[in-house]
Amino acid sequence: MLEKLFKLKEHNTNLKQEAIAGLTTFLTMAYIIFVNPMMLADAGMDHGAVFVATCLAAAVGCLVMGLLANYPIALAPGMGLNAFFTYTVVGEMGYSWETALGAVFMSGVCFLILSLVKIREWIVNSIPMSLRFGIAAGIGLFLALIGLKSAGIVVASPATLVTMGDITSFPAIMAALGFFLIIAMVQRGLKAAVIFSILIVTVLGLLFGDVQYNGLVSLPPSIAPTFMKMDLSSVLEVSMLSVIFAFLFVDLFDTSGTLVAVAQRGGLLDEKGRLPRVKRALTADSVATIAGAALGTSTTTSYIESTAGVSAGGRTGLTAVIVGLLFIAALFISPLAGMVPAYATAGTLFYVAILMMSGLVNVEWEDLTEAAPVVVTCLLMPLTFSIANAIGLGFISYAVIKLLTGRFKDLNSGILVVAALFMVKFAYS
Numbered sequence: 023m024l025e026k027l028f029k030l031k032e033h034n035t036n037l038k039q040e041a042i043a044g045l046t047t048f049l050t051m052a053y054i055i056f057v058n059p060m061m062l063a064d065a066g067m068d069h070g071a072v073f074v075a076t077c078l079a080a081a082v083g084c085l086v087m088g089l090l091a092n093y094p095i096a097l098a099p100g101m102g103l104n105a106f107f108t109y110t111v112v113g114e115m116g117y118s119w120e121t122a123l124g125a126v127f128m129s130g131v132c133f134l135i136l137s138l139v140k141i142r143e144w145i146v147n148s149i150p151m152s153l154r155f156g157i158a159a160g161i162g163l164f165l166a167l168i169g170l171k172s173a174g175i176v177v178a179s180p181a182t183l184v185t186m187g188d189i190t191s192f193p194a195i196m197a198a199l200g201f202f203l204i205i206a207m208v209q210r211g212l213k214a215a216v217i218f219s220i221l222i223v224t225v226l227g228l229l230f231g232d233v234q235y236n237g238l239v240s241l242p243p244s245i246a247p248t249f250m251k252m253d254l255s256s257v258l259e260v261s262m263l264s265v266i267f268a269f270l271f272v273d274l275f276d277t278s279g280t281l282v283a284v285a286q287r288g289g290l291l292d293e294k295g296r297l298p299r300v301k302r303a304l305t306a307d308s309v310a311t312i313a314g315a316a317l318g319t320s321t322t323t324s325y326i327e328s329t330a331g332v333s334a335g336g337r338t339g340l341t342a343v344i345v346g347l348l349f350i351a352a353l354f355i356s357p358l359a360g361m362v363p364a365y366a367t368a369g370t371l372f373y374v375a376i377l378m379m380s381g382l383v384n385v386e387w388e389d390l391t392e393a394a395p396v397v398v399t400c401l402l403m404p405l406t407f408s409i410a411n412a413i414g415l416g417f418i419s420y421a422v423i424k425l426l427t428g429r430f431k432d433l434n435s436g437i438l439v440v441a442a443l444f445m446v447k448f449a450y451s
């Protein structure tokens with residue numbers, strides 16, 4: 023049956039190889055079951071319910087991806103997208119988390135429709151490559167700032183906006199230790215580096231009396247506080263359109279970049295560099311976002327960490343299905359998830375920042391008309407504490423700079439439309 027479902031022989035793989043790949047990918051991305059509830063709790067959501075929603079949304083995404091698209095690509099609520107949900111939509115714009123969930127749900131529905139028609143490809147293809155790298159790097163910087171703030175390493179200052187906090191405090195030292203552990207373990211080839219680091223720092227917190235022991239395993243907590251709590255009534259208001267658009271927009275780039283990166287690593291692209299079952303992969307991605315919003319989490323997306331499993335030999339959807347089953351098993355470790363302190367995950371955020379910034383090497387730095395919008399996008403993301411605003415400013419600067427330098431051939435209708443839309447948004451909000 024497995025052979026029929028996943029065509030293992032045709033992909034030159036077997037159950038054992040796929041199982042090892044699935045476990046590898048799971049271990050590299052399992053940090054999200056600790057980080058996501060902590061981040062969304064900042065938006066006022068129930069920690070236990072978000073923990074369950076995170077595991078279930080990831081499981082749904084992985085199972086649909088594996089069974090429908092037969093790709094070794096795992097999904098879970100995305101970093102960056104969760105920060106956008108908490109700190110921009112709820113924190114800065116002042117929407118309730120229920121309304122923000124409604125916007126995530128609608129963005130999932132739009133994404134599904136766009137995936138079934140050709141518009142999605144048109145939008146994605148019209149985004150300049152350099153801006154894609156700038157957006158990814160900016161999200162990395164944004165996550166790094168959140169980690170540094172939660173560990174008290176960077177604090178507010180009335181004179182200089184930000185300044186260094188007390189780096190000899192226990193949380194700061196633990197965060198730094200967690201970060202160094204990840205780097206050392208990853209460099210030494212340990213696949214579970216991130217999860218090990220989170221666990222080691224949590225145990226140290228316990229030993230130093232900073233964390234209270236709540237047990238390790240139990241039945242999952244109730245999902246009732248977030249299940250089907252999304253508010254779809256205010257989603258049709260005009261002001262919400264920009265929020266839905268922002269979720270859609272960020273997810274669009276995130277997913278496209280991730281799918282191509284994972285597929286390249288796994289040799290899954292056809293001779294023209296296309297992903298053969300891209301429509302099914304995108305469908306799985308949007309179905310997971312819709313299910314995730316109904317369960318109670320921010321946007322669920324394809325994970326770049328899937329490259330770890332692909333490097334370990336994962337070639338088919340069986341890898342993704344195994345990751346999905348492991349996320350269901352993870353439902354039973356909620357006491358452990360509740361114990362993990364913020365400083366234990368701060369190093370993880372900084373590590374993800376490194377991964378996301380690495381694409382900057384591909385920017386044409388000698389060409390100022392390409393480099394300038396990249397720096398605008400990625401630097402303004404942490405400095406304005408907003409992913410969507412920085413993307414908007416990046417598009418506007420790209421269009422203006424290309425127009426002023428007469429580089430019209432680098433522009434297309436997609437860039438001009440998006441830049442104009444953001445100009446209107448900034449002028450009227």
Ligand SMILES: Nc1ncnc2[nH]cnc12
Binds near residue numbers: 276
């Ligand atoms: N937003 C995201 N996109 C791709 N991979 C991720 N891994 C963690 N967050 C991610």
